[in-house]
Amino acid sequence: MKMKKTALVTVATATALALTACSSGGSGKTENASNTGGGSTPQAPKEVTLKIGLPGAYDITNKKIIEGFQAKYPHIKLDIDESPWADFTKKIVTSIAGNNPPDIWFQENAVIVGYGKRGVAENLEPYIKRDLKTADYIEALTAAKSTDGKVYGIPHGINSTALAYNKKLFQDNNVPLPTDNWTYQDMIDAAKKLTKDTDGDGKSDIFGFNTANSIALGWIPWMKATGGSALDSSMTKATFTDPKSIEGLTKWADTINKDKISPTRQQQGTMKYFEEGKVAMTFLQTSQQVSLNKNKPDLDWDIAKMPLGYTGKRFVPIVVNQWLIYSKAKAEAKEAAWTFLQYYLSDEAQTLLAESGASLPVKKSTLEALEKQTTKPLNKKAFTKGTEEAGGTLDENPTWNEWRAAATPILNDILDGKTAPEAGAKEIQQKVQTILDDDK
Numbered sequence: 001m002k003m004k005k006t007a008l009v010t011v012a013t014a015t016a017l018a019l020t021a022c023s024s025g026g027s028g029k030t031e032n033a034s035n036t037g038g039g040s041t042p043q044a045p046k047e048v049t050l051k052i053g054l055p056g057a058y059d060i061t062n063k064k065i066i067e068g069f070q071a072k073y074p075h076i077k078l079d080i081d082e083s084p085w086a087d088f089t090k091k092i093v094t095s096i097a098g099n100n101p102p103d104i105w106f107q108e109n110a111v112i113v114g115y116g117k118r119g120v121a122e123n124l125e126p127y128i129k130r131d132l133k134t135a136d137y138i139e140a141l142t143a144a145k146s147t148d149g150k151v152y153g154i155p156h157g158i159n160s161t162a163l164a165y166n167k168k169l170f171q172d173n174n175v176p177l178p179t180d181n182w183t184y185q186d187m188i189d190a191a192k193k194l195t196k197d198t199d200g201d202g203k204s205d206i207f208g209f210n211t212a213n214s215i216a217l218g219w220i221p222w223m224k225a226t227g228g229s230a231l232d233s234s235m236t237k238a239t240f241t242d243p244k245s246i247e248g249l250t251k252w253a254d255t256i257n258k259d260k261i262s263p264t265r266q267q268q269g270t271m272k273y274f275e276e277g278k279v280a281m282t283f284l285q286t287s288q289q290v291s292l293n294k295n296k297p298d299l300d301w302d303i304a305k306m307p308l309g310y311t312g313k314r315f316v317p318i319v320v321n322q323w324l325i326y327s328k329a330k331a332e333a334k335e336a337a338w339t340f341l342q343y344y345l346s347d348e349a350q351t352l353l354a355e356s357g358a359s360l361p362v363k364k365s366t367l368e369a370l371e372k373q374t375t376k377p378l379n380k381k382a383f384t385k386g387t388e389e390a391g392g393t394l395d396e397n398p399t400w401n402e403w404r405a406a407a408t409p410i411l412n413d414i415l416d417g418k419t420a421p422e423a424g425a426k427e428i429q430q431k432v433q434t435i436l437d438d439d440k
Helices: 065-071 084-098 110-116 125-131 167-172 184-194 213-223 243-257 288-295 333-344 347-356 366-371 381-390 400-415 420-438
Strands: 030-033 040-043 046-054 076-083 104-108 155-161 161-164 281-285 300-304 319-325
Touching: 030 104, 030 347, 040 155, 046 333, 065 167, 065 319, 065 333, 065 347, 076 167, 076 243, 076 333, 084 125, 084 300, 104 110, 110 319, 110 400, 125 333, 161 167, 167 184, 184 281, 184 288, 213 243, 213 400, 243 288, 243 400, 243 420, 281 288, 300 381, 319 333, 333 347, 366 381, 400 420
Parallel strands: 046 076, 046 104
Antiparallel strands: 030 040, 104 319, 155 319, 161 281, 161 300
């Protein structure tokens, strides 16, 4: 990636007068004009301090990336605020109110979109247009784009989703392994064949599929599979009562209550079914591969792309943490922060991100290298190509955390079979729309 540099331009005149001009780039490097021989000699760039927030510290942000940036840009002094994620998210609210947050930090995409609406996050669209070749990156580079085209964040990483499967369970039962062309119905049909009562007590102890109750791995992908959604394209209208949305919620709950191919929500609280080899398939996020490989290195598993939906279209849920630049930071701090983001998007840093396994990079060349890694899962293209083909966020808007919290208890009742999907959808619709309307 090419970074712009500030420069002092020497104009030779009869009196050897040196005129200077500064560009709008962000590296802070300069050249000093000389009147002895018409040449120029390097001058150390001006030092600037960049306050950077790292929620989750180096458990989430690869320390090698921070060290690599410091080595490359020693004139940018980092004042690092690292703390556990929960502590950081509480502290950042107070620091924003006191107009003293870091110059740059990251949080969930929905939070960043909300900060953009409130004027907390800098619009990065002009920086991107000025300095990045967007063709080098996947579309998720601008996942934090608002409905009016402003971009408030740069991805810290992409947590994508694929269909994970236990090879041994498939092979032991002579069921063909999942492919990237599977549909949801293919997945359900196979799950029925793989659900077994192995100890003869009349209850299944091996399940074909593990149905999650979360938004990313649970109800959103099922709603999208039937052509439904939580919100409309404007992100201002709830669409839970759309027949297609209700159909998706019904199929999601049916996996437990009707088809009985999945352990119940309560059962899932007692065991990690896929990790323990008790479930043949589950939706799995990129970040989960790290603990799975660490805890169960001998588990024989792989992934396929998320299944094609009932509409014939694929939807791949992605969760994105976003870096933002504080809109009220000093001008030199903003440029230093953007220099950091340019480094974060470079081959060097994106490779370090990919090697961590915790999330996917957004630079295409790095994704191609990632696909050749030999750690499990082997079919890493299910993550990378799936994201490029059909990656989508979770109907996120500035009130995402609020309306999701209001919907969750009712969704749990639907999954537990306590509330019919249609009745639950009506209740959710009212609660979510009220929150959306209050935000206008």
